[in-house]
Amino acid sequence: MPNAALLEFFDSPTDAPFLIEHVSDEFTSVCPKTGHPDFGVITLRYVPAAVCVELKSLKLYYQSFRNEGIFYEAVTNQIRDDLQSAMSPRWMQIITEWRGRGGIRSRIVATAGEVPAEYLRA
Amino acid sequence: MPNAALLEFFDSPTDAPFLIEHVSDEFTSVCPKTGHPDFGVITLRYVPAAVCVELKSLKLYYQSFRNEGIFYEAVTNQIRDDLQSAMSPRWMQIITEWRGRGGIRSRIVATAGEVPAEYLRA
Amino acid sequence: MPNAALLEFFDSPTDAPFLIEHVSDEFTSVCPKTGHPDFGVITLRYVPAAVCVELKSLKLYYQSFRNEGIFYEAVTNQIRDDLQSAMSPRWMQIITEWRGRGGIRSRIVATAGEVPAEYLRA
Amino acid sequence: MPNAALLEFFDSPTDAPFLIEHVSDEFTSVCPKTGHPDFGVITLRYVPAAVCVELKSLKLYYQSFRNEGIFYEAVTNQIRDDLQSAMSPRWMQIITEWRGRGGIRSRIVATAGEVPAEYLRA
């Protein structure tokens, strides 16, 4: 069951703004309609305010979706909401990319805040 | 025969705007001039207002073009019009990419509404 | 000999603006200096005003350059001029990409009109 | 141990602004938590003010991280800070890309100054 309590954080090493991106190639959850597994790639991009997410805790948080029946759109918005309320970053973006079902591949993008100008080309 | 009545929708899981992209690699229709089949990739990108399109119904809607004689430009505009009138999204884009005919590959882009600023780099 | 009279047009299927792109991988003309053949890829991108170019006629128009002695820059500008005067599109771009000569690959871009804002990301 | 004193500089060959990018595919440091080595690609992009960094000295500076226990975020910010204080460039960007740990690949971007307009498409 998705469990945001698994997430841990550490203080940002600098006050200067910078961009962090973590790409997880090994996400899996279950389609609530068919009961078949879904497989996706989850990209988290953010500019930290005060804290950064600890990498191993992020992995365990993602693993907590393994046997959860949940749609693509809901996965994406829940990760955005969980991380935003725990980290309050200056800006955050969650991109989920899903292997095809019935010949259709999907990609969902949820954002919190505006892209800071200095990272437009990052 | 293209049949928009096949499309089904579900309520968006959030009021916050987010982007959805579905790429169908398996679209086929028929050239009305030569009677030969056309093969294309259809990309639907949109920011939902109130509802999202259900994935299996989208697949069946696309399959309803299988034996229809219809030009590239008309396919693209019809999908845009059908989905726009059924979903009224905040923004929508249909991109169709077609395998070559006589050594010429084609790509058609139809849009409804302006790209929201926060998705310019999505 | 390049022959714009080969081009045929049909009425745009919609009043709403949309983007059309045709990529021809099989263009060949002759270098007027050396007499050796040149090989290129021609990309035509445009937003139609009232008419669209018919695909088979575009192919025959391109084939009319086959034994013409003409430089890269002139090919690109002539195609832009021929299509612009025949179609008067809202916006048009011709991109020619040429296989190497003496270890140098070339690419020429000729444009008519400004890129409409809604296609900046198309 | 990371040693900024290894860095050497030479006068910029021109007063006109220009962009320099050095990509090092062979960076390695050590994870302070697990003691296992980390492997990354470091990209330095900058517009010099008065001086440029000498390439061999940059390589030796990167090698000085080899047996240092240091997190991804700290590596990125330290390189930015060391180079910025030594070169005072008009603009600078450090991009570090790290091979996966536990199925998650990471990328960190630290910037000093705003991207000059003329390099937005460089």
Add this chain to the structure above:
Amino acid sequence: MPNAALLEFFDSPTDAPFLIEHVSDEFTSVCPKTGHPDFGVITLRYVPAAVCVELKSLKLYYQSFRNEGIFYEAVTNQIRDDLQSAMSPRWMQIITEWRGRGGIRSRIVATAGEVPAEYLRA
């Protein structure tokens, strides 16, 4: 020895602005420090004012660097300066990309003038 006198020019075939790009995959010069050869790819992009550079003369000009001891930054700026003073283009950009030395690959970008708006997406 680099020799700008080798460059020849011809009148632009049109008054309408257009973009020209020549990519040379076969550039070599010599490192003045080690005496070892350097290998690079040189991209020239410009919008002509009155004249265009002739392709074979550009190749011979590039070949004149073959046994010259010269740094990456100086090669890039010299080509920009030589072409700018001979052609006075509306806009010009030289991009040099160099194979790795000591595990570091480099890329230098020198520009003359501002990117014209209509080519921002070319």
Add this chain to the structure above:
Amino acid sequence: MPNAALLEFFDSPTDAPFLIEHVSDEFTSVCPKTGHPDFGVITLRYVPAAVCVELKSLKLYYQSFRNEGIFYEAVTNQIRDDLQSAMSPRWMQIITEWRGRGGIRSRIVATAGEVPAEYLRA
């Protein structure tokens, strides 16, 4: 309905053995179990005895499977049998590669006769 009578043949232009390969990227039939379309790539490789298959007739023969309910294994064996009995080649191989269903991609290979030694590396 698959129709081998569509196939036409012409005399081989030489008595010397040679290899012919035709790859069709645009094959589609229908799954007899689900009614959903299947999409595949069909490769025909053969060494002619007396006759070669005419290309346009091969395309029409493949198109005759478009609305047929038939499994992957049966498609592959039927094409092998139809062509073998019509052409009696010295050697023939049919390779069908199918887009994924439920996350599983398939490939079927049916052969008639032994690979001639001189084409082992063709």
Add this chain to the structure above:
Amino acid sequence: MPNAALLEFFDSPTDAPFLIEHVSDEFTSVCPKTGHPDFGVITLRYVPAAVCVELKSLKLYYQSFRNEGIFYEAVTNQIRDDLQSAMSPRWMQIITEWRGRGGIRSRIVATAGEVPAEYLRA
């Protein structure tokens, strides 16, 4: 829990030997040592004797490993043994390819019977 009883079979459509290959990109099991999930690609290649494996049942069989703690080598040998005893094919090969752990990617190959000569180049 891995369950070979899920596998279903159908009669081979021909007596002539032919090769079947199914590639599943979405296999996951659990490492018995760390409890973390493993992700792999499973390729099954075989020449049927009397029966072929039904595709949907193969998918369900693979899914039955989802929450099983089992090493790479054991997964590979168990699939080979389960399919061999149920199908008795003329020849069979299982290839499992696993995403990296600690920077090491693995691939295991288990075979039953000798590769028939006519498929050496298939």
Add this chain to the structure above:
Amino acid sequence: MPNAALLEFFDSPTDAPFLIEHVSDEFTSVCPKTGHPDFGVITLRYVPAAVCVELKSLKLYYQSFRNEGIFYEAVTNQIRDDLQSAMSPRWMQIITEWRGRGGIRSRIVATAGEVPAEYLRA
């Protein structure tokens, strides 16, 4: 019109056998049925006996097919025959690969003599 008299030869620089491969990416001829141009890649591989083919003469020989109406199979066999009777190599192979027509790509292989054992892995 194909003209083997354009071919020139020079003495092999060694008595020891060695393999030569020339790949021409810029071959074009005309389909005798439709009158439309065909585009292909021609690979010549051979082990010389006494003479080697001169590269520029090979290019001119290939250019002599430019406006010839001739099928794929005939092009391949004619090149094999012209070169074999002029060079009498120890072994020769012509591979022609053609861009698609009606969604079908073709590849023809004609051989003269047996592949020498020492080049089986070349």
Add this chain to the structure above:
Amino acid sequence: MPNAALLEFFDSPTDAPFLIEHVSDEFTSVCPKTGHPDFGVITLRYVPAAVCVELKSLKLYYQSFRNEGIFYEAVTNQIRDDLQSAMSPRWMQIITEWRGRGGIRSRIVATAGEVPAEYLRA
């Protein structure tokens, strides 16, 4: 310092022969001549006799080369010798691939025993 005592083994899960391949993308040692680090990819392929190498112990064994001054050829032969004397496999192959030095990339292959016939195409 390279330390074969770090290697651990477990009993092969089957008596039937099978192939195991482990690819480590993160190997580094030091050039004994220049003192600069070397970076390589190490592939181990083997058919076990009685035991298999444990993956984490293999990683620690590879890490023990991190600060060792040792040539490419010696690394390859030492890994072959250490694993062969510890595992006595039916067949084993070590392939090391090294990033370029001075523009030259290297690859070393050391083998123990003959490739079993059934794995020639593995």
Add this chain to the structure above:
Amino acid sequence: MPNAALLEFFDSPTDAPFLIEHVSDEFTSVCPKTGHPDFGVITLRYVPAAVCVELKSLKLYYQSFRNEGIFYEAVTNQIRDDLQSAMSPRWMQIITEWRGRGGIRSRIVATAGEVPAEYLRA
């Protein structure tokens, strides 16, 4: 001027046979007919008898061809002959791959001795 005296050798670290491959991406010589530079990739593969070639000396030997007027076939055979007479390896292969001239890319393979059976799949 090509100078085999630049080559240096060291004793093979083992009596067991093993394969060594060095790929130089930065070879250049001059066409004796046109005076224009040629650019190629040189691959040396060998099984040492008693000695191995030292890498930096190999690089200097290759650099000695820089301003030599010499054909592709002669370069390949001369490198084979120089290395064979200096090293007397158990087996050796030189593969030269050349960037295109007039749209034709070339590849030359010269061998000394028979490929040892255990390296057929190396």
